[in-house]
Amino acid sequence: MKTKRIRTVLSVALVVVLFCVAFALLTRLLQPKYATSLTEGSMISQYYQESGGHEVIFVGDCEVYANFSPMELYRQAGITAYVRGTPQQLIWQSYYIIKETFTYETPKVIVLNVNSMRYSEPVSEAYNRLTIDNMRWSSEKVGIIQASMTEEESFFSYVFPLLRYHSRFDELTSEDFRYLFQSQYSTWNGYQMNKGVEPLETLPTYRALASYTFGDVCYEYLDQIRLLCQEHGTELVLIKAPSVYPFWYDEYDEQIEAYAEAYNLDFYNFLDVVDEIGIDYSSDTYDAGLHLNLSGATKLSSYFANILAETYDLADYRLDPEVSAVYEEKLLQYDAAVAE
Numbered sequence: 213m214k215t216k217r218i219r220t221v222l223s224v225a226l227v228v229v230l231f232c233v234a235f236a237l238l239t240r241l242l243q244p245k246y247a248t249s250l251t252e253g254s255m256i257s258q259y260y261q262e263s264g265g266h267e268v269i270f271v272g273d274c275e276v277y278a279n280f281s282p283m284e285l286y287r288q289a290g291i292t293a294y295v296r297g298t299p300q301q302l303i304w305q306s307y308y309i310i311k312e313t314f315t316y317e318t319p320k321v322i323v324l325n326v327n328s329m330r331y332s333e334p335v336s337e338a339y340n341r342l343t344i345d346n347m348r349w350s351s352e353k354v355g356i357i358q359a360s361m362t363e364e365e366s367f368f369s370y371v372f373p374l375l376r377y378h379s380r381f382d383e384l385t386s387e388d389f390r391y392l393f394q395s396q397y398s399t400w401n402g403y404q405m406n407k408g409v410e411p412l413e414t415l416p417t418y419r420a421l422a423s424y425t426f427g428d429v430c431y432e433y434l435d436q437i438r439l440l441c442q443e444h445g446t447e448l449v450l451i452k453a454p455s456v457y458p459f460w461y462d463e464y465d466e467q468i469e470a471y472a473e474a475y476n477l478d479f480y481n482f483l484d485v486v487d488e489i490g491i492d493y494s495s496d497t498y499d500a501g502l503h504l505n506l507s508g509a510t511k512l513s514s515y516f517a518n519i520l521a522e523t524y525d526l527a528d529y530r531l532d533p534e535v536s537a538v539y540e541e542k543l544l545q546y547d548a549a550v551a552e
Contacts, residue, residue, distance in 0.1 A: 289517040326452055
């Protein structure tokens with residue numbers, strides 16, 4: 213009788229294990245891989261393979277991952293940096309990403325792109341997924357989900373992605389099978405290289421807004437970011453990348469300048485120094501001024517590298533044999549990709 217009971221328990225346990233394995237495999241198969249298409253969705257996970265040892269962390273939307281190259285920061289000034297950017301990254305998402313970053317390392321400088329201050333509400337589930345799906349599970353991921361969900365989304369669809377992606381059977385491609393158990397790197401320390409050229413020929417027409425005031429929720433999260441950096445002894449630096457569209461209104465700039473002055477923060481609006489940087493929108497952008505291409509990002513990164521090195525007491529890791537060995541190898545691969 214006892215033997216029969218044991219066999220029953222083992223059989224049930226085996227069924228449960230097999231169900232869990234099958235459920236996990238099916239979930240992994242149906243989730244987008246972001247390996248060769250929509251590669252921006254894999255950016256958040258690539259950090260975990262290289263976390264630690266970065267003195268500068270960039271946080272923000274496409275205006276950071278398309279415009280700032282950590283490889284050029286290292287080449288110019290020996291700065292170790294990583295870009296934790298994701299598409300349409302909202303200010304509360306930046307907060308939780310910064311908070312998560314502090315569980316892996318404590319950088320000397322957090323560079324926050326302030327373009328996200330213009331958005332007071334979640335934009336779409338599609339953008340949420342690109343930022344959240346591939347985050348590791350943690351209290352920070354729970355927080356970012358709860359803060360980011362649109363009214364149509366459910367928390368459990370993030371816990372059990374199969375609830376969201378069960379209908380992808382008809383959309384599966386060879387990518388889904390090829391990258392079932394492996395990941396594809398698409399960035400250089402978070403920088404997404406683009407060598408295309410689409411010049412800015414005419415400036416977009418800018419419309420007047422009913423209100424230029426940033427939402428209270430944006431200020432609340434900016435405050436939390438500031439206090440979080442203060443708690444860890446990390447310098448918070450605010451920037452506005454030199455993207456000509458969406459338009460950055462003077463009223464926006466005045467609010468950030470006032471905030472920076474009130475809390476003794478540095479704010480760099482690179483739109484104001486485009487000529488000094490040497491950016492030429494006829495050759496340094498791949499999409500008519502929304503983002504910089506490789507040429508433009510190289511110029512901007514070299515320019516900012518000098519500011520960072522001179523202002524924030526960062527080490528020159530070109531003089532560190534152990535670190536330089538890693539970065540010199542990365543530079544060889546980076547330069548090979550540039551030359552292709």
